[in-house]
Amino acid sequence: MDLRSDTVTQPSRQMRAAMATAEVGDDVLDGDPTMRELQERIATLLGAQAALWVPSGSMGNLIALTAHLRRGDAFLAPAGAHVLDAELGTAAWIAGGMPRPLQHDAGPGKISASAVLRAAGSPGPYYTLRTSLLCLENTHMAAGGVVTEVDEHAALAAAARRAGLKVHLDGARLWNASVALGLPPAALTVGVDTVQVCLSKGLGAPVGSVVAGSVEFVEEARRLRKMLGGGVRQGGVLAAAGLVALNNIERLAEDHERAARLAAGLADRGWRVTVPATNIVLLTPADLPSMLRQLEQAGVRAGPMGNQVRFVTHGDLTDDDIDTVLTRIGPVDNGISAPRRPA
Structure with missing residues (x-):
């Protein structure tokens, strides 16, 4: 009985068949048709302009943070967030941001809009860190899969905007939050600049996540994915599994x-x-x-x-x-x- 994670699932027969028969191309050179279909479908589900497949959720988060942060920037995230505790510090040593954890003042795994505004502060002297980004996580894994509801999310996004911060959403289990609330995933991404969702957790794909945002962000994300070694060739074999996985959301x-x-x-x-x-x-x-x-x-x-x-x-x-x-x-x-x- 393996309950270590929802990543231990085996690909279904339908998923394996889709992978075996996928239409493929070289995604690094001129695009893979199955990969393109997956990215377009997920962008629509998330209410984003565009999306990009990446090998892992950690890479998706790192790409987003690298795009948003500059050296000397700080970013805010709820204490225990995956980007703080489970990604080997890449937010700091690769993306170049100084993490500032926020304690859960609104319940387990949850932060308040007032906490965001206090932590963001106001610009200081030139030698001080600039807080430029808020990283949210829905569901909050370390707090036990806690769901941030729509009104809570909207208040946090609005506070970030008021403080001049960008917003990245680690939605590795956003599908779970969507099902728990009975709402479409796009209802939980309103006000964010970027979002990462996982295909290999509850949805059962063997590998893969997707990071989404504006067209301009995805163009930069593709460059960053290549810099991090995440470019794929006939990626449609993996994207086909992701397309089947999307049928498992309601499950x-x-x-x-x-x-x-x-x-x-x-x-x-x-x-x-x-x-x-x-x-x-x-x-x-x-x-x-x-x-x-x-x-x-x-x-x-x-x-x-x-x-x-x-x-x-x-x-x-x-x-x-x-x-x-x-x-x-x-x-x-x-x-x-x-x-x-x-x-």
């Missing part, structure tokens, strides 16, 4: 339902768990390393997230699998590990 509701079932079952057995907003369940054990080892021995694969255990539901799991996981973990009294009780 994400099943992942959310199974995450809720898993969390409820763990809580019933006495475990301290979060109530999931989407497909990520966080459990707080007494001894994280010990619990991870015992989970592995019980045939349940999960991952660490700070001092918590992260379970991620995905398309290769069934309802029966969730029941199996709950049985293998068991209740606190007889289970893998007992949580630390508050004094």
Whole structure:
């Protein structure tokens, strides 16, 4: 039972067939027709002028930050954001921006518009950092797949504009936020300059993300992708998988339902768990390393997230699998590990 991430899924037969029969061209030289179709379709879904396929979400974020930042610039992001903690510091040492994490003053994984305005400040002397960018993340992975709702997003984007900041949205799991809210993805990108979305997480493609924005941004993004080694030749083989993956957006509701079932079952057995907003369940054990080892021995694969255990539901799991996981973990009294009780 592998719940380490929603990236562990296997390509479906339909996806493999589409990859095998994809129409392809040299995307570096004069474009790949299947890649072009995928990019145009995603640009429409996101309400953007244009889009560009990239091998990974981390590269997509880095391309956007490199396009927006200059040396001596600072950027704001919610504490625990992927661009801060899970991309090897490339925002600083490649894009050249100084990260300024904002504490979650509006709930787990969430920041307020007033916090953005305070952190942006006003221009100082020439030797001070210029804050020029706000990076948002929806859903916020490290907070447990927390969703930023439309009005919250609009307030943050408006605050950024008021402070003269550009806005990049790390939407690696934006599809999950869209399904959770029952809204089209474009409703969650209003006011942003750029957005990155992932095809290889809940949607099940074997590889690939897309970064989107204006036509001018995508022209620059293509250059930056090449600089970072991300140019592809017959990329249609991979883009074909992405096109099939887009048919899985509505299916994400099943992942959310199974995450809720898993969390409820763990809580019933006495475990301290979060109530999931989407497909990520966080459990707080007494001894994280010990619990991870015992989970592995019980045939349940999960991952660490700070001092918590992260379970991620995905398309290769069934309802029966969730029941199996709950049985293998068991209740606190007889289970893998007992949580630390508050004094």
